[in-house]
Amino acid sequence: MxxxxxxxxxxxxxxxxxxxxxxxxxxxxxxxxxxxxxxxxxxxxxxxxxxxxxxxxxxxxxxxxxxxxxxxxxxxYSMYELHPVGRHSISVCTNLSCHLCGGEELLAALEKRLGIRCGETTADGRFTLKKEEECLAACCAAPALMIDHQYHERVRVEDVDRILESYP
Ligand code: FES
Structure with a gap:
């Protein structure tokens, strides 16, 4: 902000x-x-x-x-926030290409790691896990997620901690 x-x-x-x-x-x-x-x-x-x-x-x-x-x-447009959000917004794509490449597992790993469900914000206000995205237009690099409009592509569950740690 x-x-x-x-x-x-x-x-x-x-x-x-x-x-x-x-x-x-x-x-x-x-x-x-x-x-x-x-x-x-x-x-x-x-x-x-x-x-x-x-x-x-x-x-x-x-x-x-x-x-x-x-x-x-x-x-x-889903990129506009009409409710209070955390410092960082995470959008995980679970549409077809990402679904086939592990998008659901990625989302589940993020929910577990953050202790929140889609649409919720962590207690410390650091992250909001947005509702699942239909397609982030990064299908060729599935599974994809976006944090604050920055793309992360071909993300594996084991990448989650490293990615989250790079957002203070
Ligand atoms: S299906 Fe995930 S980016 Fe298109």
Whole structure:
């Protein structure tokens, strides 16, 4: 999470500045503002850790978009967090290629090692084990998992401790 000051309401100056720079790449008007939506949500999530109602309202107000549209987009993509999460989010793929290559065993090993189930956060707030992913688009390197948007591929159960230890 970003350490700069995050306002309770509205977007931070830093997020506004970044979005203003990006705005130049898009057309004027509503189409351009809609094009900024994914980036705006990502920036706000990076800053706050997750997207609560106020964060969604701030994005909607800044981009002059209906709140329902912003909420629909934020709830469609699994990379947006609509609930509090730990410092690190782990997504384990259990779709076909990963399933055939040990994804289920990998997930079970992570649940056992962390003492939590999918959708839960460790008591120390360090890790959230997200709901199982449909496909992380790393099928050729199955089984795959992702931590904070960083891929780990061809992961074996015996790799779990080493990988977790690299996230403070
Ligand atoms: S099936 Fe696991 S990354 Fe595609």
């Amino acid at each position: 970003n350490q700069s000051v995050v306002p309770e309401r509205g977007l931070s100056e830093e997020v506004r500045r970044t979005l203003e720079r990006s705005r130049a790449h898009y057309p004027d008007g509503e189409a351009g503002r809609r094009s900024l939506l994914l980036e705006a949500l990502r920036l706000v999530q990076e800053e706050r850790g997750w997207l609560n109602g106020e964060a969604l309202e701030a994005v909607a107000a800044y981009l002059e978009l209906p709140l329902v549209d912003v909420t629909q987009v934020a709830s469609f």
